[in-house]
Structure formats: structure tokens, C-alpha cells
């Protein structure tokens with residue numbers, strides 16, 4: 001133990017959780033210190049895993065009294081370094097992991113709600129809802145390991161935002177340990193509750209800087225009876241926007257996913273993922289994966305999507321299209337979409353962007369940003385994909401073949417700066433769904449107004465005057 005935390009305090013912290021809730025050996029700490037993009041390396045001597053809200057409150061209360069910083073962590077799948085501890089001898093930090101708080105406290109089918117603890121893995125939450133003939137719509141490629149507390153703290157988006165909104169819109173109630181160790185019990189399961197400020201919203205998307213979420217009550221929806229999925233080929237990005245408008249008119253709220261993939265993105269998947277197959281006979285510049293979910297049976301749902309695709313083909317809006325004929329084929333389509341980030345690694349070093357613009361301006365963004373990065377780095381490969389129905393594009397870049405990987409990564413700030421500036425110029429955001437963490441602190445200061453930053457600082461100061469909750473994240477101080 002190299003920590004400068006007083007040993008008596010360490011003993012007290014250990015006693016709160018017992019041996020099952022404490023990690024101190026370097027090998028055991030490793031998974032908590034390595035983050036998914038390996039952009040940061042965590043430093044901490046102590047990981048505490050409370051099993052109850054009371055234990056979490058006792059830990060944070062004790063840390064508050066001793067000026068020890070607390071870094072909340074869920075599944076550690078975040079992409080901006082938000083869950084990274086940065087202990088120094090002067091400023092020790094402990095990691096507070098939610099993973100032992102994984103109970104589903106209540107599922108109320110008639111109220112269409114589920115109350116679950118922060119450490120509940122997203123896929124388990126989805127399964128629990130499905131078993132009760134209900135649907136929990138939050139869905140991300142990391143759903144096998146990310147956790148509810150992390151999802152809410154990052155206001156996660158994913159593939160079904162188009163119809164159901166981001167994580168924020170799925171929450172009815174929240175339980176949070178505040179930075180002074182008190183518990184805010186806002187675990188109400190009401191759809192109507194206009195009693196003053198909506199306090200829970202403060203903690204959603206706060207990336208652990210205002211408190212530690214311990215549980216939430218979330219909305220459930222009827223489980224769809226039929227789900228149909230298709231991949232279509234498009235001549236250009238503008239066609240995706242036209243198709244989006246048309247699909248929403250024709251399919252209404254049944255349209256739940258509308259995902260864009262560039263040919264370059266698909267080529268990386270086909271090259272580096274052995275299981276991947278070309279979805280269509282001929283290559284095309286752009287592809288869309290769209291999915292509908294209905295209360296009709298499976299055959300009726302498939303028929304509806306096929307009719308829609310037929311109309312689009314006839315009118316020339318799409319070049320080609322194929323609807324999944326089985327669950328295996330549906331999964332194969334989603335595999336193409338979900339594997340892009342991983343497959344991109346095969347092409348060498350990459351630089352990632354997570355921007356959003358109004359849906360109507362996506363094609364303009366793609367044109368301008370592609371031209372800009374190509375001028376700056378000739379030969380750079382643009383791997384654009386994302387939740388185009390939400391105006392959210394992951395405008396990722398892969399190094400030109402033959403370039404030094406390190407030299408390319410050195411361009412991270414300048415290239416993301418250019419791309420973000422174009423998005424903001426089009427009325428967009430430099431962080432659509434991944435948050436700020438450590439990675440985008442500078443961008444937040446650059447692109448958000450003084451008034452917005454002042455308001456954020458005032459809220460932080462009010463709730464956490466000693467600055468013990470996840471220091472350095474979002475505001476950078």
C-alpha cells in the first residue's frame with residue numbers, strides 16, 4: 001500500500017465493506033485502472049465495492065470528512081476517461097465500484113417500471129424486463145458489461161434513442177449518495193410529479209461529479225411482438241436524411257433504430273472480423289441499418305418493413321436493400337454495425353469523434369468534415385458511422401497507410417478540434433453521447449459559453465464544496 005491515506009482511515013473504510021468489498025492487491029486493482037480506449041492509466045491503491053446504499057453512504061461520508069476523493073465506477077466501459085482515478089500523494093483517490101450493488105429491487109409490470117441498483121449490468125436489466133413481457137429500450141454495444149449507474153451518469157444514448165430518448169428520458173426516480181454522505185432518496189415511480197425542481201436530472205449525465213448513484217426507477221415499455229431489421233445501400237449521405245424523414249412518416253413510432261455506416265467502416269469490419277459478410281451484392285458508398293418494432297406479430301412486422309423497402313427501391317431513394325429473414329440474420333446485420341470501432345483497430349491508429357448536429361445537417365457536416373481532415377492529413381481514412389436518426393455521427397479517423405501510428409495520434413487535438421468546430425458551427429455538439437470525462441474538458445471550455453460554465457461550476461460548488469466527487473472530470477477542477 002503506497003497510499004497516503006491514513007492507515008486508520010483505510011481500516012475504517014475496509015471495515016465498512018468487509019473483505020468481499022475491498023481490493024488492494026495490484027493484480028486485483030488492474031481491471032479498475034485500465035480503461036477501454038487505453039488513453040489513460042488509472043492510479044489508485046484502493047477499490048471499495050459497497051453492497052448497499054448504507055455502505056456507500058458510510059464510505060463517502062468518511063471520505064468527505066478526511067478529504068479523500070471518490071471516483072465512481074460502473075462497468076468501466078466509458079470512452080472519455082470519466083472513471084479513471086488519478087491518485088497523487090497530495091490528493092489520494094479511491095475507486096467506488098457499484099458492481100456489488102446489482103439487485104433488481106422491484107419490477108412493477110402494471111406501472112411499467114423497474115427499480116434496479118446501480119451495478120446492474122444493462123443486459124441483465126433488459127432480460128429482467130423481457131421475462132416480465134416488458135421492454136427496457138436502452139441498448140448499447142457495451143450492454144454486456146456497462147451498468148445502470150454508469151449509463152445514467154453518462155446519460156447514455158445508443159441505438160434506440162430515436163424512439164425512446166437517451167437514458168435521461170427513461171428515469172422516473174433516483175437514489176443518490178451526496179458528496180457529504182447524505183442520501184437523496186428520490187426513488188419515486190411517478191410519471192407525473194411536478195413538486196419543485198426535478199433534482200434527479202442534476203445527477204444524470206453528471207459523470208459522478210455530484211454524487212454516487214445507488215439505484216434508479218426506470219420506465220418500461222410493452223415488449224414488441226415483432227421486430228424487423230434491414231440493411232439498405234445509399235448513393236450518398238443526403239439520401240440517408242431523405243430516407244429518415246420518409247421512414248418516420250411511413251413507420252411512425254415503430255421505427256426504433258436508424259444507423260448509418262460508411263463503406264470504409266464496413267470495409268474494416270469485412271477485413272478484420274472473420275464472421276462478417278457483405279450484406280448486399282454490390283458495394284455502395286453508404287449503408288443504413290434500420291429496425292422497426294411493433295405490436296403486430298413477426299410476419300406482419302416483416303411484411304411492413306418489406307413494403308416500405310419496396311417503395312423506397314421503386315422510387316430510387318435506395319440503391320438496394322435486404323431484410324433479415326431470421327434472428328441469426330438480424331444478429332449478423334447488427335454485428336456489422338457494432339463491430340466497427342473494434343475492426344477499425346485493424347487499420348492502425350485511430351482518432352475518435354462523437355459529434356451531433358441537427359439531423360437535417362448531417363450530410364453537410366459529413367461533406368465539410370471529410371474535406372477538412374483530408375486536406376490536413378492526405379490519405380486519412382474516414383470511418384463515419386452512427387446514430388444518424390439522432391444526428392449523432394462517430395466521425396472516426398484511421399491513419400493513412402504507412403504513416404507512423406504515434407505521429408497520427410499526435411494530431412488528435414488538432415483533428416478533433418477541427419471536426420468539433422464544424423459540428424458546433426452547424427448548431428451541433430462536440431460530445432453527443434460519450435460525455436466529457438477527462439478527454440473533452442478543453443473542448444467544453446472552448447465551446448460552451450461563460451454563462452453555461454458558471455452555472456455548472458455553481459451547481460458543483462453547492463453540492464460538493466470540497467470537490468471530492470470525481471475531481472478533474474467535466475469542469476477540469
Ligand SMILES: Cc1cc2nc3c(=O)[nH]c(=O)nc-3n(C[C@H](O)[C@H](O)[C@H](O)COP(=O)(O)OP(=O)(O)OC[C@H]3O[C@@H](n4cnc5c(N)ncnc54)[C@H](O)[C@@H]3O)c2cc1C
Nearest residue numbers: 074075076077078082147149150151153156157158208213
Ligand atoms: C463497444 C462500446 C460501445 C459503446 N457504445 C455506446 C453508445 O452507443 N452510446 C453511449 O452513450 N455510450 C456508448 N459507449 C460508452 C459506455 O459504454 C457508456 O458511456 C456507458 O453508459 C458507461 O457505463 P459504465 O457502467 O461502463 O460506466 P463507467 O465507464 O464505469 O463510468 C462512466 C462515468 O460514469 C461515472 N459513474 C459510473 N457509475 C456511477 C455511479 N453509480 N454513480 C455516479 N457516477 C457513476 C464514472 O465516474 C464515469 O464518469 C460504448 C462503449 C463501448 C466500449
